[in-house]
Amino acid sequence: MERIMISPSRYVQGSGAMKNIGRHILLLGNCALCIGGKRGLQSVEAELRQSCSEHQVTCSLETFRGECSKAEIDRLVGITERLGANVIVGVGGGKALDVAKAVAYYAKLPVAIVPTIAATDAPCSALSVIYSEQGVFESYLVLPRNPDLVLVDTSIIAKAPIRLFVSGMGDALATWFEAEACSKAPALNLPGGLSTAAALCLARLCFDTLLDYGFPAKLAVEKGVVTEAVEKVVEANTLLSGLGFESSGLAAAHAVHNGFTLLPETHAMYHGEKVAFGTLVQLVMENRKTEEIERVIKFCIEVGLPVTLADIGVKQVSDERIYQVAEAVCAGGETVHNEPFAVTVDGVYAAILAADAWGKHCLKEWRN
Structure with missing residues (x-):
């Protein structure tokens, strides 16, 4: 039996890490669709836009509607295609990060993950949990690889409950x-x-x-x-x-x-x-x-x-x-x-x- 170990391609952590996120995203693409909950996006928007601008990365924000459902994934894949995005960025907690990973998988794009809380180990995983639009568990989407980038700004984490x-x-x-x-x-x-x-x-x-x-x-x-x-x-x-x-x-x-x-x-x-x-x-x-x-x-x-x-x-x-x-x-x-x-x-x-x-x-x- 084989021994197997999997992990994200790049992990970045530190207070103020968001100031450099554009440099890390640019390694993956130059047109980013950033998906997250309203609070999550608000907590990072200013630094995200500033850093992306400094590194010539186009950055569009789209608010996640709350459930990592097939319908929500399909909606966000459609937006990705219309924008011509070549990298997905997930921001927030578990479900927002899971939907970003799923969108990247179906759109065949790299994904960067930016957790705003340290409540679970979901940010680094090659897994998305799929729910119905009513929030009922449906299935696990096992992904072929882990996120390409996980960036954790501890100054943001320290402000969460x-x-x-x-x-x-x-x-x-x-x-x-x-x-x-x-x-x-x-x-x-x-x-x-x-x-x-x-x-x-x-x-x-x-x-x-x-x-x-x-x-x-x-x-x-x-x-x-x-x-x-x-x-x-x-x-x-x-x-x-x-x-x-x-x-x-x-x-x-x-x-x-x-x-x-x-x-x-x-x-x-x-x-x-x-x-x-x-x-x-x-x-x-x-x-x-x-x-x-x-x-x-x-x-x-x-x-x-x-x-x-x-x-x-x-x-x-x-x-x-x-x-x-x-x-x-x-x-x-x-x-x-x-x-x-x-x-x-x-x-x-x-x-x-x-x-x-x-x-x-x-x-x-x-x-x-």
Whole structure:
């Protein structure tokens, strides 16, 4: 079996990086269609236009209508063709970036990605999640390559709501544990191969970076400033987590996230918040040592990530509902089956309740 690692062609990060975006775009094309949500585009428009002008890149802006749907992709491909654009630029959060990647794919053009939040590892991935126009999940569009450019201006990231930044840490927290599980199984990664040693090292670096710098980075972002800790955590949330999950694989944590989407009360929670609780469930399933699990719980409490069912919105806990979640976690094709042991519905059900109890215990002990 082949070992496969994939990644963006160029990754640029730093405070004020938007001032140089025109130079980076020019390596891909000289007529850009920039797609993003209204807030995302507003946050970068002045510097984007100025930098593109300085490097003789024509720049047109088009507001994304909110859903990464086939209809929206088709609309934006039509605009791309009418403008004669030769490069797509995606600006904003997950869905805006996904639609830009899809438009570039169908228009057969290079794509530059400019995240304005560090809430997920989507910016670096070769994947777009397709929804209906009503926001219902339809399919995954697996792309033949990762973005040609990912540019992250940390001064913009630091101005976004702190909850989004912390949610990104929750998503990144799962990277090492899922990568390690896939490696032990062994299970295939997203491009269909086995993980490389490099990808596993990046996944581990992601975890170590979060634990070393996550709390001071949170304090800095609460003040809207960029410190070296913020730079390190943004890289962990975006690049290290992105490379780690794509080139090593997903396991129980993300499957638990998917299972909890059955419960409407969890829909108000961000992806990374639910993944953080899913990580605790995975650690219990794997029978990790007490010290290791409590180290992760302590980190979650420090930065404000969920450690109990109540924290992800599940206030009314019944055996029947949790068992339904466990059944969804274990559905055919779910990534929980990438764990290096046979996974059962009863085992997942027990791990969910045990993780909840452990989180409650730690909250009580450490806050007294």
